[in-house]
Amino acid sequence: MIENRPWLTFVSHATLIVGIGLVALPVWMALVASTHPASAFGVGHIPLWFGDAGAETWGSVLFEKAGNGVDTPVFWMMLNSLIMALGITFGKIAISLLSAYAIVFFRFPFRNLCFWIIFMTLMLPVEVRIVPTYEVIANLDLLNSYTGLTLPLIASATATFLFRQCFLSIPGELVEAARIDGAGPWRFFFDILLPLSRTNIAALFVILFIYGWNQYLWPLLITTDDAYYTLVMSIKRMLSVTDGDIAWNQIMATTLLAMLPPVAVVIGMQKLFVKGLVDSEK
Amino acid sequence: MTVTFPQKGLPWLLLLPQLAVTAIFFLWPAEQALEQAFYQEDAFGLSREFVGLDNFMDLFTDPLYYQSMLTTLVFSFSVAIGGMAVALLLAVMADRIIRGKLAYQTLLIWPYAVAPALAGVLWWILFDPSMGPIALWLDNIGINWNHYLDGNQAMILVVIAATWKQISYNFLFFLAGLQAVPRSLIEAAAIDGASPFKRFWTIVFPLLSPTTFFLLVVNLVYAFFETFGVIDATTKGGPGQSTTTLVYKVFDDGFVGLDLGGSAAQSVVLMGIVGLMTVIQFRYIERKVQYS
Numbered sequence: 001m002i003e004n005r006p007w008l009t010f011v012s013h014a015t016l017i018v019g020i021g022l023v024a025l026p027v028w029m030a031l032v033a034s035t036h037p038a039s040a041f042g043v044g045h046i047p048l049w050f051g052d053a054g055a056e057t058w059g060s061v062l063f064e065k066a067g068n069g070v071d072t073p074v075f076w077m078m079l080n081s082l083i084m085a086l087g088i089t090f091g092k093i094a095i096s097l098l099s100a101y102a103i104v105f106f107r108f109p110f111r112n113l114c115f116w117i118i119f120m121t122l123m124l125p126v127e128v129r130i131v132p133t134y135e136v137i138a139n140l141d142l143l144n145s146y147t148g149l150t151l152p153l154i155a156s157a158t159a160t161f162l163f164r165q166c167f168l169s170i171p172g173e174l175v176e177a178a179r180i181d182g183a184g185p186w187r188f189f190f191d192i193l194l195p196l197s198r199t200n201i202a203a204l205f206v207i208l209f210i211y212g213w214n215q216y217l218w219p220l221l222i223t224t225d226d227a228y229y230t231l232v233m234s235i236k237r238m239l240s241v242t243d244g245d246i247a248w249n250q251i252m253a254t255t256l257l258a259m260l261p262p263v264a265v266v267i268g269m270q271k272l273f274v275k276g277l278v279d280s281e282k
Numbered sequence: 283m284t285v286t287f288p289q290k291g292l293p294w295l296l297l298l299p300q301l302a303v304t305a306i307f308f309l310w311p312a313e314q315a316l317e318q319a320f321y322q323e324d325a326f327g328l329s330r331e332f333v334g335l336d337n338f339m340d341l342f343t344d345p346l347y348y349q350s351m352l353t354t355l356v357f358s359f360s361v362a363i364g365g366m367a368v369a370l371l372l373a374v375m376a377d378r379i380i381r382g383k384l385a386y387q388t389l390l391i392w393p394y395a396v397a398p399a400l401a402g403v404l405w406w407i408l409f410d411p412s413m414g415p416i417a418l419w420l421d422n423i424g425i426n427w428n429h430y431l432d433g434n435q436a437m438i439l440v441v442i443a444a445t446w447k448q449i450s451y452n453f454l455f456f457l458a459g460l461q462a463v464p465r466s467l468i469e470a471a472a473i474d475g476a477s478p479f480k481r482f483w484t485i486v487f488p489l490l491s492p493t494t495f496f497l498l499v500v501n502l503v504y505a506f507f508e509t510f511g512v513i514d515a516t517t518k519g520g521p522g523q524s525t526t527t528l529v530y531k532v533f534d535d536g537f538v539g540l541d542l543g544g545s546a547a548q549s550v551v552l553m554g555i556v557g558l559m560t561v562i563q564f565r566y567i568e569r570k571v572q573y574s
Contacts, residue, residue, distance in 0.1 A: 008378070009378065009379060012376075013382075015371065016372060020389045023449065023450075027404065029415065095300045098300065099296060102292075102294075102297045105287055106289065108294065118304060121304055122556075123556045124309075124311075124312050127508075127529045127533075131536040131537065132314035134537075136311050152306075155308060175285040175286075179287075210395050216511040217510050217514070232397045236514065248413075255403055255404065262395035270391070273391075274454060277451070278455075
């Protein structure tokens with residue numbers, strides 16, 4: 001605090017509270033809307049206060065079926081999303097740890113070339129090469145499978161860079177000492193490198209989990225079978241019902257359930273989240 | 283870092299998974315897109331003929347493509363600048379206060395975790411012309427809101443949804459940037475009698491420029507490539523072509539219009555754009571941030 005200006009402090013708090021209110025507004029409305037029966041939306045406006053159909057809607061969406069043409073219950077799609085998110089997260093972390101290890105602690109021909117090939121994945125997001133990637137997956141017979149949902153997304157330049165930075169900061173004496181004590185490359189990796197990278201792995205885990213859970217275009221393209229629908233992409237399927245027949249209460253409940261896990265992760269692991277966000281942009 | 287392990291084969295084994303995934307799911311499709319861009323294929327994929335640069339010629343003589351470029355620019359800059367302005371305001375306020383900073387931060391950063399498609403749906407309903415509370419309120423004050431018919435309003439809607447999600451990210455980076463501004467400078471200015479407003483524009487804002495520039499690039503990349511879900515779940519590029527960004531057009535022409543050659547040519551152009559932005563992000567920003 002440089003000087004005491006009470007009214008300015010008041011303005012600061014007021015601005016922040018208004019900001020938080022605006023940011024929370026759509027979620028609040030969705031929550032209210034999900035507690036009314038579907039018929040309430042036909043009369044011309046979304047009710048502004050909670051109704052009493054909440055438990056019923058949430059229960060049926062979670063355990064019976066999501067509705068609006070999607071017959072799978074939300075908890076099943078949550079499982080699919082969880083499998084996809086964790087698959088992508090662990091996959092990215094594992095293969096990036098290994099490649100960063102190879103690039104930092106070994107000398108071999110074409111080392112730089114390998115590094116650049118990994119770097120190139122940054123320049124080729126799925127969104128810009130949608131059709132050919134779909135064809136590759138179709139050729140490999142990976143449509144409607146968990147492998148197809150996760151494997152193509154687990155290459156990661158960002159994670160490899162992050163681990164490379166982290167490994168480069170490990171003093172050479174440590175490696176030397178380990179080698180003198182007779183530790184081979186695997187032992188060094190598991191007993192020294194992994195424990196040292198624990199915080200980095202945890203921070204990255206938070207960011208990658210959100211990334212994996214929120215995948216939209218990819219599952220939309222490669223899943224046509226209800227059993228493999230993920231929660232985020234199912235919203236699109238639910239919205240493609242003809243306009244008059246949309247049960248908005250079910251859509252709102254599903255939307256809220258779809259954002260709940262990643263939001264909980266961000267709030268619950270705020271420190272790691274911020275660290276991961278800042279680190280992965282370096 | 284000079285100490286290494288002597289094994290020669292092991293590093294290849296370690297790199298194998300990453301390189302295999304990259305080759306199969308990134309380089310191969312990219313190569314396919316490059317190849318496809320020079321062919322014209324019928325909609326059933328039964329036959330194709332080499333057409334040279336025709337797909338690119340078609341693309342660059344198509345007024346719709348230029349319109350889509352313009353749409354992308356308007357969309358991206360609105361999202362980037364809007365999101366940064368709001369976030370900067372909130373970050374400056376949060377930086378000023380002492381009590382409750384962490385609570386405010388928590389309540390502001392969670393939208394980062396919301397999938398773009400879901401952000402789109404949430405705002406879509408608030409603005410729904412027949413039942414959305416905001417649309418009804420706008421109607422009351424004399425603005426006729428219907429994003430199903432009015433292209434500009436559809437654009438405003440997707441900009442709001444995409445910006446909403448990105449505010450948290452900008453907020454965190456601005457707050458970190460503000461906290462790195464040396465207190466002594468601000469104290470000196472305060473002693474010289476500069477008002478908080480003046481201190482911000484003459485000291486804090488210039489010192490924030492590396493952060494601002496970094497965020498501008500990151501936000502543009504976000505608006506270009508990560509907002510597909512916002513558009514697909516809400517306007518689907520319409521009404522007309524008014525919210526068809528370049529990324530949405532690749533998808534629409536390829537999967538809905540089944541113009542594979544044209545879509546592939548667009549993919550190639552987009553890869554060029556991402557490449558350029560990545561280089562800017564890595565080369566230029568690294569240098570700029572150094573002196574801060």
